[in-house]
Amino acid sequence: MSGDTLIVQEVATRDGFQIEPVFVPTAEKIRLIDALAAAGFSRIEVSSFVSPKAVPALADAAEVFSGIRRRPGTVYVALVPNPKGAERALAAKVDEINLVASVSETHNRANMGMSPADSIAGFARIMDSVRGAPVSTNATVATAFGCPFEGDQPVDKVVAQVERYLSLGIDGVTLADTTGMANPRQVGRLVARVLPLVGPGRLTLHFHNTRGLGLANVLAAYDAGARRFDAALGGLGGCPFAPGATGNICTEDLVSMAHEMGVPTGLDLPALIGLSRDLPRLVGHDVPGQVAKAGRPCDLHPAPAKAA
Template sequence: MKLADHVTIYEVGLRDGLQLESKILSVDEKLELFYLLQMANVSELEFGSFVHPKLVPQMANTAEFYHHVKEFPEIELVALIPNLKGLELAKQNGVRSVNYVFSASNTHNQQNVRQTTEQSLENFSNLSQFASDNDIALNVTVATSFGCPFEGSVLPQRIMNIIEKLLLHNIKRITLADTTGMANPKQVYQLTKQVVNEFRDFEFGCHFHNTRGMGLANIVAGLEAGITIFDASLGGIGGCPFAPGATGNVCTEDVVHMLEEMGVRTSINLDQLIHASNRLEELLGHELPGQVAKAGKSSRLYPVPNKVTS
């Protein structure tokens, strides 16, 4: 396997992770988790979203939370935005980096932002211009890149066409998202390899869910194709509230453990990350899907049990 020496983990637990939780964390509780992630050396973090609080009440305190953490230059703080209004709110609060999300699938996009994919692309020019005029770094996530829960398969050529249209604008990164955990490793390798080969000078990432148990395998497939940026959620919590059965982001500590065991550096302190995951479990009041926090690192050794004689 030809793998990169180092990858970037883009932590989405405070946004994508918390948006499906029935318990709404306070600003102080989010701050506690943020400081733990900082101690774990997380370098990129999606801290919240500027969406209507009635649609996603878990994100209603995003602006207040950001004003407490915006002075941490060692962490790139990114806000999710669904439209130009969200970008304007981000700008009003001094946010310097945003992530715009729309879907490759028309049906999913209409469920999510009440527009077709083509309408989102048409409106993107205004959003891109606003970001450029205000010196805001603009990332784009293309949801349902590997399949749609309403329409089924999404053709690779549709993704390539969307990327070509996006690259007409001033954007920093494009992330291909498996929004409901439909992807498989062969599919991931083929699509990401095609993308990396055709758009060699641009930065791409991947966002996988572990809904059907293939999240980590899909990361390995993307890594082998040349992707070096992966989204992950502390504890494995979260998912898309507008798609049935979309729970199960890949778990950050599981991803970091796997990559480090493979000799791929993440620069993240796994012990601190596990500590953060344990605290998240306490705050949410239920067991989390992640495995490493339960079982411990594979390097952990156990004493030989005493032989019992009758």
Template sequence: MGRLPDRVSITEVGLRDGLQIEKRILPPDEKLALAKALIDAGHTSLEVTSFVSPARVPQLADAADVLAALGHTPGVELKALVPNIRGAERALAAKADVLVFVLSATDTHGVRNLNRSSHESLAELREVVTTTSAAGARIDVSLSVAFGCPFEGDVPVEEVIDLAGRIQQLGVSRMSFCDTTGMATPRQIQALAEALRERLPELDPAFHFHNTRGLGLVGVLVALQEGIVRFESSVGGLGGCPFAPSAAGNVCTEDMVHMLHEIGIETGLDLTRLMEAARLAEQFVGRTLDGQVMKSGPRLHLHGRDGCK
């Protein structure tokens, strides 16, 4: 398998990326209960909401209320996604710990998702960086369709690296590279990780996979072999982009943690409590979720001799 890291960090995105596509709109008290269950499982980084148009994403219209209800837990960062300067100002007013500016690696997805091209978003990011710096807040960047676009096809690694370099020049050092609709292949993941290591060594990248075609955990394993140590995932496998066709859920947090622990990589997360959080999420959204370990239990969860027929 090659050399693997001893430890990775995971940002839980189920409360934002996960819930934004759900038909049932969870009330703030259920979101709060789910957030607390995830924090109790050991999460120290959660993307909890987004400050986007409530008309486009009504599931997250209560962003400020959710952040106010959660408050500040020592050692836990609460992230809020923002698409523009107006969203950034709202997130700062709501006292989000970290702002995550989202832009697309392709113009077509950018227009569909954000109503602006990638270069227009880059210009907006410049203003957001100025505003967050003045407020003393951290700004991360989430780069959508970094491995493939459902409208334009494969996205060349050179284009992704060029855009990431321009973002880094604005003073952003933490960036998520997102496989928004599950188009990433092992070779693409390897190529992007290598290019980041060689061309942008000061960048702190996270990889974010979706399981649309069943390759989510494969992507995580390839990324690990290439030295990536930050990942994003969603409780129960919740999620998907509401503005991309055939979008499916994120890599499931508890499934990924189970795999990581089985190959000796520490996460700081309690798998049993993660499974409890996943079942709670399933109860709240009112449908069966895609997570596997929440149903089967860990590999060494043993049964009595009468349990197998």
């Protein structure tokens, strides 16, 4: 894989489905994940081992993991909020667990019911429990680019949290713009600061398109050396604070941008567009992705008759 390859981690079945009011049937989730793997993803965040009461849409995480075909070359990830979730994830034979704590105290209390320090103390226990298990680990700094309650977060606090993750032996780090507050200059600065600590092979950027800047932020991060990005098919994901706002950055829009820029992704874009066009059937509404509506730039149209 060339050094300029852009790696997309597909998160639609986790970050997308978790906010949907409908329960996507387990068999449909499995079919979609297998189709995504076949389209070439090296990383898929499949589901989340959270409380089924808190997130009923993902209550079938274990069934989904047992139902999917494990494609060689694809890392199947699960989000894990706490030690109990880690146990369930290990039992489900996930390839990687993704831990999450917000840098914002207020956001972590709202999201996790505890302080960030207590979340990270839980990560230490999880790291003890997975030692020797055939599983890799990643941890996410949520609200790294701003908190919807507190606003801007000090860069030094974000960096300290990254360093704490690394000191626990966690393999990879994600900087998450949880509610779409980042801007390209801020992204360039934070990536430049964190990349030397983590390395491009272990750093993931997670952007939401809440304010329309998702792909501009990807461009800034890529130009600063980041190579791995979360994205959701169709731009699923939404935002709890912004009814009608878009969600995660859209996988097929990101892949189209990369390919048009000459940046390889290893992904089959026409296959992704086909899968995205099937999403409204699964979630019951239109999805925000643009390329699935407009086609690729190279999908030309017949000239009008009067132009002949």
